[in-house]
Amino acid sequence: MDLSILRELSKLDPAVPFRASTDHLHHTWAKTFFSRPELYIRPETIPEIQQLVTLARRCRRRIVTVGSGHSPSDLTCTSSWLVNLDNFNRVLHVDPTTGSVTVEAGIRLRDLGIELEKHGLTLDNLGSIDSQSLAGVIATGTHGSSLRHGLLSECIDSLGLVLANGQLVRCSATNNPDLFRAALVSLGALGIVVEITFKATPSFKIAWRQERYSLDRVLDEWSTGLWTTHEFVRVWWLPYAKGAVVWRANKTDLPLRPPPQNFYGDSLGYHIYHNLLALSTYVPRILPWVEWFVFGMQYGFRAGSTVTEAVEPGRTGLLMNCLYSQFVNEWALPLEKGPEAIGRLSAWLHGDMETAQIPFSSKGLYVHCPVEVRVSDTSLNTKPRPFLDPTCSDGPTLYLNATLYRPYLRDPPCKDRYYEAFEWLMRQMGAKPHWAKNFRTLGSSELGRVYGEDMDSWMKVRGEVDADGMFAGEWHLRNLPLEIGQASDAPGGEGLPLLEREHERRRVDMSGVGDGVEWVGDRRWQGQSPAALEKTMIPLPEEPVPSEPDTPTSEESFDLLARGEASIMLPNKA
Ligand SMILES: Cc1cc2nc3c(=O)[nH]c(=O)nc-3n(C[C@H](O)[C@H](O)[C@H](O)COP(=O)(O)OP(=O)(O)OC[C@H]3O[C@@H](n4cnc5c(N)ncnc54)[C@H](O)[C@@H]3O)c2cc1C
Numbered sequence: 122m123d124l125s126i127l128r129e130l131s132k133l134d135p136a137v138p139f140r141a142s143t144d145h146l147h148h149t150w151a152k153t154f155f156s157r158p159e160l161y162i163r164p165e166t167i168p169e170i171q172q173l174v175t176l177a178r179r180c181r182r183r184i185v186t187v188g189s190g191h192s193p194s195d196l197t198c199t200s201s202w203l204v205n206l207d208n209f210n211r212v213l214h215v216d217p218t219t220g221s222v223t224v225e226a227g228i229r230l231r232d233l234g235i236e237l238e239k240h241g242l243t244l245d246n247l248g249s250i251d252s253q254s255l256a257g258v259i260a261t262g263t264h265g266s267s268l269r270h271g272l273l274s275e276c277i278d279s280l281g282l283v284l285a286n287g288q289l290v291r292c293s294a295t296n297n298p299d300l301f302r303a304a305l306v307s308l309g310a311l312g313i314v315v316e317i318t319f320k321a322t323p324s325f326k327i328a329w330r331q332e333r334y335s336l337d338r339v340l341d342e343w344s345t346g347l348w349t350t351h352e353f354v355r356v357w358w359l360p361y362a363k364g365a366v367v368w369r370a371n372k373t374d375l376p377l378r379p380p381p382q383n384f385y386g387d388s389l390g391y392h393i394y395h396n397l398l399a400l401s402t403y404v405p406r407i408l409p410w411v412e413w414f415v416f417g418m419q420y421g422f423r424a425g426s427t428v429t430e431a432v433e434p435g436r437t438g439l440l441m442n443c444l445y446s447q448f449v450n451e452w453a454l455p456l457e458k459g460p461e462a463i464g465r466l467s468a469w470l471h472g473d474m475e476t477a478q479i480p481f482s483s484k485g486l487y488v489h490c491p492v493e494v495r496v497s498d499t500s501l502n503t504k505p506r507p508f509l510d511p512t513c514s515d516g517p518t519l520y521l522n523a524t525l526y527r528p529y530l531r532d533p534p535c536k537d538r539y540y541e542a543f544e545w546l547m548r549q550m551g552a553k554p555h556w557a558k559n560f561r562t563l564g565s566s567e568l569g570r571v572y573g574e575d576m577d578s579w580m581k582v583r584g585e586v587d588a589d590g591m592f593a594g595e596w597h598l599r600n601l602p603l604e605i606g607q608a609s610d611a612p613g614g615e616g617l618p619l620l621e622r623e624h625e626r627r628r629v630d631m632s633g634v635g636d637g638v639e640w641v642g643d644r645r646w647q648g649q650s651p652a653a654l655e656k657t658m659i660p661l662p663e664e665p666v667p668s669e670p671d672t673p674t675s676e677e678s679f680d681l682l683a684r685g686e687a688s689i690m691l692p693n694k695a
C-alpha cells in the first residue's frame with residue numbers, strides 16, 4: 122500500500138478500523154468488465170465510511186461504491202478505491218403498523234425480503250432478480266413491469282449519504298429535496314448512500330399465468346387490456362417466431378402452488394440452450410431454429426398451446442431465471458409508441474427495410490431472443506421525481522430490452538450491428554437509455570439535451586456536494602455534461618481534480634476465458650513521491666472524523682500495510 126496512505130491513516134482515529142485489501146479483482150456479474158482497484162474497502166459502520174472518505178480526500182483518490190456489480194457496464198470500474206457495503210447491511214428499524222423500514226444501504230434485496238417477511242412485510246415491486254443491493258437498485262432507476270407501479274425507488278422516503286467532505290447528510294421530499302431528487306438516481310456520483318428509509322407493503326402472494334401469443338395478438342391487444350388486466354405483466358418477444366410469451370400476475374389469497382418443471386430451468390435444458398448459443402457464435406444462422414426449439418420446449422410450440430400457472434409468494438414469484446452472462450441494452454419510451462417500435466425492429470430483423478426505416482443493413486445478421494418488453498407508470502407517483510428518471514412523466518412507459526447472451530463469456534458476433542440499429546431506432550423514437558445497461562455512448566451533450574433542466578438540476582447538486590469529483594469517473598464524463606477543466610492534466614488541477622480518467626481497456630487476462638474487458642484508470646497519483654502527493658492534499662475545514670495527528674501508527678500495522686498483504690483488516694490502533 123502506498124506509504125502516503127499509511128501516513129495519512131496514522132493521523133486519523135486509531136479506534137476506527139480501515140478494512141482494506143489490496144489485491145481485489147472486481148468484475149460485473151456478467152463478467153463484461155473487470156478492474157483492479159488500488160484498495161477494496163468494506164466498512165461496517167458510519168464512522169468507518171466517514172474515515173475512508175476523509176482518507177481518500179487527503180490522499181486525492183477517487184471512490185467508487187459498488188453494490189452487487191449487476192450493472193453490466195463499466196460504471197463500477199476503477200483503479201482507485203472501491204468501496205462495498207455488503208457488511209453494512211443491517212435492518213435498523215421496522216414499524217409493522219406503518220410499514221416504515223430503515224436499513225443500512227448495502228443490504229441485498231433478497232436478504233431484505235427475508236427480514237421483512239418476519240414482520241409480514243415485503244417490497245411492493247421487484248425487477249427480474251433480487252441479488253442487487255438496495256442502494257444499487259435506487260442509483261440506476263431499476264424497474265419491474267407493472268402499470269400500477271413506477272421505479273422500485275418509488276417507496277423511498279429518505280436517504281442518508283456520506284458526502285465528499287465526510288459529512289453525513291439526510292434528505293427527503295421535505296428536507297433537502299433537491300439532494301433527495303438527485304440521490305434517487307445518483308449513478309454513484311454524489312457520495313456514499315448509507316441509510317435508506319422506505320415504505321414496505323404487507324406481504325402478498327401472486328397467482329401467475331404464462332402463455333404464448335402471436336406477435337399480431339400482442340400488438341392488437343396493446344391498448345385494449347394487454348397491460349391492464351393484471352397488476353404485473355411482462356412480455357418476451359421472440360422475433361423470428363413472430364410471437365411472444367405473455368406473463369401476468371395478480372395478488373391472490375389462493376394456496377401456494379409451485380410452478381411446473383421447465384426446460385431450461387433443469388440442468389439438461391440449461392446446458393443444451395447454453396451450448397446451442399455457443400454454437401451460434403460460429404454458425405449464427407441457426408439462431409431462428411434455436412429460438413423455435415428452445416422456446417417451444419420451454420413454452421409450447423404454438424400460440425395458445427400451453428398455459429403455465431402457479432401461485433407463489435410475491436417476493437420470489439415476481440423474479441425470473443436470467444440464465445447466462447449477457448449484454449442488456451434497454452430503453453424507455455412512451456408506451457403508445459410500442460407497436461411502431463416493435464413493428465419496425467421486427468421488419469428490420471426480417472429484412473423488410475421499407476417498413477423498418479432503419480438506415481443499417483440487417484443482411485446476414487442473426488440475434489438472440491427474447492427482446493424483453495416491460496412497462497411502468499411513474500406519472501401516478503406523488504413523490505418527487507428523480508432528476509435523472511428516464512421514464513415518461515406524463516403517462517405510462519415502455520421498456521424495450523434487447524438481450525444478447527454471452528455463452529461461455531464470449532460476445533456474440535451480431536452485437537455491434539444489432540445495437541447500432543436498435544439504438545438508432547430508440548433515439549429516433551425519443552427513448553432514453555436505462556442508466557445501468559450496455560448502451561453505447563450518446564455523448565454527454567445529447568443526454569444533457571434530452572434531460573434538459575432536470576440534468577442541469579442534477580449537475581448543480583452534484584457540483585455542490587462533490588466539487589472535486591471524488592465520486593466521478595470516465596463513465597460519468599462520457600455520459601453527463603461534466604466540466605473537467607484541467608482534471609486530466611495534473612492532480613490538483615482546476616475542474617474536477619479527483620475525477621478518474623480511463624487510461625486503457627485491455628483484454629482481461631483470464632487464461633483466455635471469455636471476452637471480458639479490463640478497464641484501467643489513469644492512476645495519476647502513481648509515480649508521485651509522498652511529498653509531491655502531500656502538496657496536492659487539500660486541508661479540510663471540517664473534520665467529521667476525530668483525528669489525532671500526532672498518534673504514531675504501530676510498527677506492526679505499518680509493516681503489514683506496506684507489504685500490501687491481501688485482505689488485511691487494519692484496526693488503526695497499536
Ligand atoms: C441478471 C440481471 C437482471 C436485472 N434485472 C433488472 C430489472 O428487472 N430491472 C431493471 O431495471 N434493472 C435490472 N437489472 C439491472 C440492475 O438492477 C442494476 O444494474 C442495479 O443498479 C444493480 O444493483 P447493484 O447493487 O448490483 O449495483 P452496482 O451495479 O454495483 O452499482 C450500480 C450503481 O449504484 C451505485 N451504488 C451502489 N451502491 C451505492 C451506495 N451505497 N451509495 C452510492 N452509490 C451506490 C454504484 O456506484 C453504481 O453507480 C438487472 C441486472 C442483471 C445483471
Ligand SMILES: O=C1O[C@H](CO)C(O)=C1O
Pocket residue numbers: 248249443447449493522524
Ligand atoms: O438487465 C436485465 O437482465 C434481465 C434479462 O435477463 C432483465 O430482466 C434485466 O432488466
